[in-house]
Structures are given as structure tokens and as C-alpha cells.
Amino acid sequence: MIENQQRSYSKSKRIKNILKDVFTNPYNIIVFISLVFLTYLIIVPLISMITSTFQVAQGELRRIPGSQVGDFTLYYWQRLLASEFSMSTLYKPLLNSLLIGVCVSVFSITLGSGLAWFMVRTDLPFKKFFSFAVIIPYMIPSWCKSMAWLTVFRNERVGGSAGFLSGIGINTPDWLAYGPFAIICVLTVHYYAYSYLLTSSALRSINSELEEMGEIQGAGKATILRKITLPLVMPAILSSVILTFSKSIGTFGVPAFLGMKINYYTISTMLYSNIKQQNTSLGFAISIILITIAAMTVYINQKIIGTRKSYETIGGKGGRSTPLRLGKWRGLFTALITAFIGLAVIMPIAILFLETFLKKTGDYSLSNFTLHYWIGASDPAIAEGEAGVLRNARFWTNVKNTMILVVVTSVIATIIGQILGYISSRGRKKVSGKLIEQLVFIPYLIPSIAFSAIYLSMFSTRHGIVPALYGSMALMVVVSVVKHIPFASRAGTSNMIQIGTELEEAANIEGASFMKRMLKVVLPLSKGGFISGLMLIFISIMKELDLIILIITPKLATLPYMAFQYSNNNNNQMSDVVAVIMFSIVLVIYLITNKVSGADISSSM
């Protein structure tokens, strides 16, 4: 009897203590806030997207007799998957996208990891220059590259004005200027930078003693590469496969520039034109198919790597690294890499830059050179009276818009990313850490266009306490922040993992509260990684076109959008001017932060 009483007494105390612990533990509080935040901004949009493909929308009221808005329907899916439009709206674009995705992945991963191997493991000369030059493509938006492509290969039949080759008398065939070949080339030159960054940091972490051991055992250089080095960097290569594949099937800019004009559609440009034509539900259905494909890639990738083979970069001791001698091949490879950089990195920028000075495109005679597109006053004879970019008031507004968007977004996204990174690095064995890790990954799978489409429909009207956001900078910031959360939190995680938990525990024992531990220990130590992560997101948002193209309004236009519009109006030179300026801003900011803080974007990948 007495025992019983004691037990019930301790039980109430137990509940009280557990509740007190749960609600006063700051870790739990940030987990809770993060979960609410992620649910509201990721799960809710995703679900509302899925449900809206099963509900009759205003636009289809007449096509579905006797229905009311919001009724359950399979109309959209039936139309998408099994109707006379299916071939042109889904299957053909889907095949195009898959072809592009597979080719781009194969080429850019071969290129990127090959370059990474040369840069990290061999005695290639001029490494400092090369390793900077090869990541420049990461800083140039992919649509800039497609503009450069057009500048070279455009012909008068489709584009309206002549490109560089047509200009000097070489007639380029259509298949070279537009369509899958062009898209694959441009995307490869863009995405190889991702696998370069991922693979080179994996290679750098391999202790060369592992390779030397192979040599002692009598293995040749090729065998060592195949049997030791490659398996060790395989996880990095495979994760760049998902990155490249899902990005290249979801990307909009390049296929829009290089495909839409000849009616070559990929699933993402199809998605764009459907949403633009107010066929939102159909667009969402296409998005869901895209997401499914991306999710399948990730799933297959995880099946292949498994948990046993994802080596945590081998002890982290790095160790001594002896570069491999290239011997007589050294000259040849140096020449090849120089040629590649010349063709893929320097030439596009140079040609783009050159074209900004041409009064009429394709004519490279000296008399045709002008500064009109940079600083000229409005002249009705040129470009429908559009003043030179630097004189254009709209340009300066757009610069301001871009800077506000980029700064606000990258700061917010990085802070959130660090917090989420903290949770997942400290909660590796807890449910909370694993859950957050899965949740933050979702935006990665949703194609940018679909993502902004959902947000557009979600926030176009008042939503509880959230006011209607359409036409506001806030909406653009929210979309950009959420879409970049996977990157930001990845950067955050790799930053937080470096800060040993014992440093925090030591402060805990000294009696420092959670806030104090954050301010005095975690924050000062995470500065470097914070800035690297910020840079990564800064550059990424600066280039962003896919994500904001649907939600942008003229008042809020950014530089990428301005370039896109100029190009759409066949005003190529002004489009080039904007692109060149944008690229310069990114490059300068990157160089400054790199010098000042030693921030390294590759460390946040």
C-alpha cells in the first residue's frame, strides 16, 4: 500500500520533470520551430500541389460538364497521361529531358571528375590558375552560356540576327545552333563544375598512403586509379550524378533559350508554358512527374551507395599527398586543359563581351563597333529606342532589386541553414536530426518552376496571418530561401560537424546556458563556414532565373530577368551587356570574400 502511494507520487513527478525538460531544452525548441517552419513551407505546398491536380479548377469548369470548382477529378491526369495531347505535352518532352539528363550527367561527370583528378592528384603545372579557371563556369549562369552559344552559332534563319560564325561567313546548320545538341553542350559545360567541386574535395581527403600501399603491393597506376581511388570517391561521384541529373532535367533557362524557338520542348519548358497559359493544374501534374523522377534517382543512388560504402572521408586526417608524375604526358594534358578552358570558359565570356560592342550582330568590321548598348542615349533607329544599359533607369532599379533579393535571401537562408545544420549534426542519432535531414532535402527535388508555381498559388491570396504576397519582394525572398535550404543546410551541417561536441560540453559543464554556448562557442567557430555557405548561396541566387521567372513583376525585375527579356525581344547586345555586368559582379564579390575571409565555396558543397 505504502509502496503504491510512493509510486504514484514519483510518477507525477516524473511527468513533471519530463515535460519541464522537453519544454525548457532550447534544442527541442529550435527543433520544434524548424519543424513547423519546414512543414508550412515545404510539406504544405507539396501536398497542396498534389491535391490540386485532383481538383477541378476555375479554368476547366466548361470542359468538365456539371462540375464545380474543387470537385474531385482525374481530368488532368487523364489528359496528361492518356489523351491525344499526351504525346506532345508529356511523352516527347519527357524523352527529350531524359536524353538531355543522361547525356549531360555522363559528360559532365566524366569531365568534372577527370579534371578534379588532374588538379588534385597529379603534378600538372599552373594548378593555381587552372583550379580557379575551372570553377568560373559555376559563377556564370547557365542561361548566360546559352546566350554565348547563340552568339557563336546563331544563324539568320531562326534567331533573326547572325552570330559570330555566320558573321564571318560560315553557315551554321540549325541542329548546331538550337536543339538537343546545343542544350547538352551548354549544360555539360555548366554542370561539370559541380562534379568537379564535389569530387575534388573527396579526392583531397584521401590519404595518399592508401594509394602508395597499392603501389607497394605491385599495382600499376591504372589499377590503383580503378581499384583504390575510384571506389573511395565513388560516393562523391554518385552524389554529383543525382545533382547533375535532377538539375539538368529540371532546368529551364538553357532549354528555353536554345529549344523553345524551334519548338523543341523539355519537360521543364513544357511546364513553364503550361503554367504561363494558366493550365496550372496540368503544370503541377507535370511537376509531380518530374519530382518522382528526381526522387527515384536519389533512391537508386542510396541503394547503390548504401550506408556501408559511404566512407566518412577516411578518418579526416588528410595526410600527406604525393602528386602523381604525368611524365611525358604532362605537356599534352596541359595543352588539352588549356584548350578546354579557352573554349569553354574564356571564349564564351569574350564573345559575349565582344558582341556588346557590335552595332549589328555578326558584323565584326571595325566600323560596326559602338558603345551605344552600354552608354548610348535613346536612338529610335537602334533597338526600338531603348537607351544604353547604363543610362537606363530600369537597369539601376533592377540592380537594386537584385542586390536586395540576393543579400536578404542569402543571409536568411544561411542563418536558417546553419541552424538546421546544427540540428542535424548534433542529432545524428536522434529522430529529430534524421527527420530534419529528410525534410530539408525535399525542395531539392522540386523543379524551380513548379516550386514558384505552388508558392504563387499559395500566397496569391491572404492565408491566415500571412497577407497576399503576390507582386512583393517578400514572396521572391521566401521562394528563394526555401529553394536554397538544401544547399544552405548542407553547408551548415558540414560547418557544424567541424565544431566538436566536446567544445560545447565543456562550456555546458562550466555552466554556460544554451544561448551562451551558441554565442560564445559555436558562433565564433562557425564564422568561416558561415561565410563560405553565404557565398555559395549568394552566387546561386544572383544567377537565378528559373525560380523567379513566374513570380516576378516588372517593378521587381532582377538582372537575370532583364537579360532574359532583352533576349526574348531579340535585343541581343543589351542582353549581353546585362549578362557581362552580372558575371562581373559575381566574380568581384567572390574574389573579395575569398581574399578577405579565405572562404572557399568548395568546402560547403
Place this chain on the structure above:
Amino acid sequence: MGKIVLKNIDKFYGSNHVLKNLNLEIEDGDFMTLLGPSGCGKTTTLRVLSGLEKPQNGYIYMDEKEIVNCDEAHYEAPSKRGLNLVFQSYALWPHMTVFENVAFGLTIKKIPKEEMKRMVENALERMQILQFKERYPAELSGGQQQRVAIARAIVSAPKLLLLDEPLSNLDAKLRVDMRTELKRLHHEMGTTIVYVTHDQIEALTMSTKIAIFFEGVLTQVDTPLGIYNNPADLRVADFIGNPRINFAECTGRVKESKFIVTSSFGEFVFDSSMLKKEGGENKEFPCVIGLRPEQIEIKRKQEEGCFAAKVYTSQPAGSETLITLKAGGVTFLAKEIGIANYKENEKVWLYIDPNKVNVFDQESKKLIKYSV
């Protein structure tokens, strides 16, 4: 500080049962070493004690005060337990100077500036690193970092000091120096110390008490000599002592108030009062005899009560000589102080004091005859 009592502590990581029903008492002023091979739960015990880990079952009392009560989910915060911890990795904050590292806890307690400066400098002085107070941890050697970590832990004069393998990252010479210093520190401050190590020399030389763990189970708690002389079971006997203890399989029998142990090289007769095993009279049971190398005395001439043996090899090492011997098919290692010259295959006689011999039960692996 009074007694620290750990009662029925269970700790799981997922389904991994790391601490199994741990009961341990630490007296005021003890230098208690938690000793065991890696993965035995000694560091977990330390972390449970510090409050960094929460056990799933059990109670902890300090000074009669309940600091952990798992039934009521009551866990006192680490900083409220009046203890401090030195981590294996030292866990010095790399962005703070030596002074700031040591002063951190005091600034949180809002100690006045002057007082704080005095306390910090006092602690640094005691660890002989006052001249480094403006340096950052990265600018110090491993041994100096170690001293900073200890200074940080002792600056607020904790009632209990926890040390997690503090010497494992130091080279051999520094380790011996720090051992001396830690022992002095304990003596001067009178603080209770709980010290985790897998190094038996550290444990034997520094502690007042040793707790030996195997696979999450506390196997024995005793003074260093107590453990050395009377290891509770075969595993402890094998773990403690360098060079290792000699084991020889044999048969035990109790007959007419005598406990007789027969082995292939000879017979020991003990008074049966020394036997700590319940057993039927006249019944033979398998057991293992345990002999420390220094308990074997080598004679060149045959004497009363000696066993015949043959020298296998002899390894003189200056201050001591290790001699491998064979007797009745069993190999023994003996240790003699100073330089001794034995030839291979030389015939010798071994004297073994029966009082010092340990006998273990083969079946239960437990010690059944104590050394006196």
C-alpha cells in the same frame, strides 16, 4: 564533498546496453580510477556522472543529495553538480586565449574581475603555464594544452574532478611527468577525482581505488594493490600486471581441512580456511593457478619445496631480467630485479610462496584462493 553513490545505473545507446546495473561508491577524497579495455563503459560512467549523458535507470547521490533519479526523470544540470571535467581531446576553445579559456566558467558565475584574475593566474601558476596566458591553444604543444585543460577544470575548485583519459595523447615521457603532477595535485587539493584510463600503469600508480569494467559490467573495486594481489576473476588477473600473470591449469581437491592443488609441475597444499568456495569434501574440480612473475624465485640448487624447471630464454633489460621457464609442460615467465645470467636449457629450481598464490575456479572463473 561526501560520498558519491551510483545505484543500479543502466545506460543504453539505442539497443546497445552500455552500462549494466552499475553500483559504485566513491568516498570523499578518493582518487578513483575507472579501468578497462576500450568499449567497456568507463567513459560512459564518467559522462553519466558529469551529467552529459542521461542513464535510463538508476540513481546517483552526491553528498546525500539526489542528483539523478531516473524513475522521476530527474537529472541535475551538469553545472549544478559542483564538478568539472577534463576531456580526452582537451576541448579547449580554439578562439579564446589560455586566460579566456580558464576564465570562461568564472565569467558565467559573474565573479568580479579582480578576483577572477587572481583565481585564473593561481590555477595557471599551479600548472606552471602562467607565461602562456595570452596565447591561443593552437600555439601550444600537446603537453601545454593538457595543462590548460586541467587549469580550466580546477580554477573554480570543484568538489569533484573528472578526467577522461587525459594522458592518452601525450608522449611517453610527458605522460610520466603528468602522472606525478596529477598525483600531487590530488594530494594538495584534496579533491575527489574520478579518472578514466585503459592504462593499468596509470591506474596502479595514481589511484587510491580502482574500478575495473568489462563489457559494461563493473567487475571489481579495490585498492590498486588489492586488485593486483587478488584479482576477482581470471579476466581481471589477465588484464592487470605487466608482464602478464602466469596461468597454469590444475586440479583442486579439499581433503581433511587441506586444500590441495595438483598441477603438472607439482603440488600446492593450502589450509582449507583459505578456500572461498563452497564444495563437497574430496571432490575434484578443475581450477587455474595464477602466479605473478615476480613471485617466482629461481634457485640454482635444489631446495626443499622447490619445483624443477628448465630455462627457455633469458631477457636481461638492465634494471630487471625476464626469464621464460618450462616446468611440467607449462611455460612460466619469471622476473628478477637486476641483471641475472641464465643459460638456455639450464636446469633450475623454482620457489613459490604458497601464501602469495592465487587460485581461480575454472568453471566460474572466480578467485577462490586469496593471496595473503
